[in-house]
Amino acid sequence: MSIDYKNNKYRFRVAKNGIIYTRIYISNKKISENDVKHKKWPRDVINAHKDFEVSITRNEIGKKENMLFNNLAQLVLDEHVRPNLRPNTESFYITSYNKHILGYFGGISLNKIDSIDIQKFVNNISKTLKASTVRQIYAVLSSTFNKAIDWKIIKENPCRNITLPKIENKNYSELLSTEEISKLMEVIENEPELYKIIFSIALYCGLRQGEILGLTVADIDLENGYIDVNKQYVSHYKKGKVYHEIAMPKTENSIRKVYMPSAVSKMLDEFISNKKVLNIKPEKQYLFINPKTQKIYDHNAVYRRFKKMTKIIGLDNLTFHDLRHLQATMMLHSGANVLVVAKRLGDTIDTVSDTYLHAIEKVEKESVNQLQEFINDNIRTN
Known part of the structure; x- marks a missing residue:
């Protein structure tokens, strides 16, 4: 007081x-x-x-x-x-x-x-x-x-008809150039195994950091080639202390199966096989466990490693979450439709449409050109 x-x-x-x-x-x-x-x-x-x-x-x-x-x-x-x-x-x-x-x-x-x-x-x-x-x-x-x-304390909400500041849509299509994406992929390949896998899952599968850190061996279906996203590892502050826990995913849409590229599947196969050799307690089946502490790797440790890695290639402003955006943008440019991308990210179609507007517009223009080529090549006009 x-x-x-x-x-x-x-x-x-x-x-x-x-x-x-x-x-x-x-x-x-x-x-x-x-x-x-x-x-x-x-x-x-x-x-x-x-x-x-x-x-x-x-x-x-x-x-x-x-x-x-x-x-x-x-x-x-x-x-x-x-x-x-x-x-x-x-x-x-x-x-x-x-x-x-x-x-x-x-x-x-x-x-x-x-x-x-x-x-x-x-x-x-x-x-x-x-x-x-x-x-x-x-x-x-x-x-x-x-x-x-x-609770019938007041009758109306005074927060009505309020003009809020506009959020400028970020053009994720211009987040990195093709050359910079190649450098990023290369530097990830040279990371220690654990961080290489974490960064690869983010970039090639679009999982959030908490979803990645919350993965267990049981969540990796190597036979069918997908990751079962059903929880997340979260940190929160209470009375000046940091607490960690396993929680439900961000939204209902976040509970999903995410299919892996073959390279990620191969990495995880080898990683899980090596983990079985380590003396890890049965109840500690989380993928990214620190063998010294027997605890899941901290968000901050992953963040520090990521920033150290991106600094090497001059991408200091890139965030870990940007890997997820890059994944979505690359999928859209490769021809994937919005529904597939939304399902993969655990987002709604509206969110994906708003967030990746620039990439979608570019794909749409290319689709129109392809339509015109199809008409010219296959439909004869009198």
Whole structure:
């Protein structure tokens, strides 16, 4: 808990369960610079802070629309986010509340927050944050008000008719040149076996990093040539600590069979055969286990190795997730239809169509040219 003084206003801050509540208080009592320096607050300020702290401790969340936003945020966190959503989502809610939302809306009653206030908030954070981040924070804010509607605390969501910053579609067709892709493939071939396989699965099969690290020997069907994607390895932060766990895939579409190129199948066949020689406990059948710790390799270890590898060939800006995008783009350019690519990536057709618009347009143009050639060669006109 703390009291700060600035611009003739006091700011109270009280932490509970990872949420920092704030309240602005104005006192009629004059205070000297020396008192501010030594935090000698007027008695009414101290009493108001104590009352605020007690109200937070007792979960006195107010009545209906008179409830302060910070009390609604706590209620949403306790009764909706923690019981129903994943730890990573909980962490993002807490970060969004503490870093952005509560400082702006925390001490305001719900009945005093209108659409124009939401628009001003969005415009304000858009000055310093990426459009994608702004949209994610806005989603948390809107979801919070939606729960208030579900619980009959308010009647309307003020997050309506809000203009959000546009996200520019990245042209994945121009992510790497043909020469750069060749260099990438070559440098992957020279990686140590474990990292070579991880990077190859990402590039040639389009799996997400968590999906790759969560693979077990049983998930590799060498006879039929596919990878059974049915879980993922995730990391999340809670109370300053990093936790790892095996979780369900990102979406229902993410549960899928991904067929492997023969080169990847051969690598995995040899890798699994070698693993059987190692003294790995039966219950530790995950593919990418560190023999020293008997734990799955950490996301950060894979990231560091990837960045070290791409730096060698001058592709410092390439991310691990870009391998997935490259895989999709190469498939589209090779003639695969959108449905096949979407199924392979575990995405929806709409997502693939929006994400790889440039590649699809190029393939479509080529298809039209092929259609014209077919007409010219096979259909006689009078």
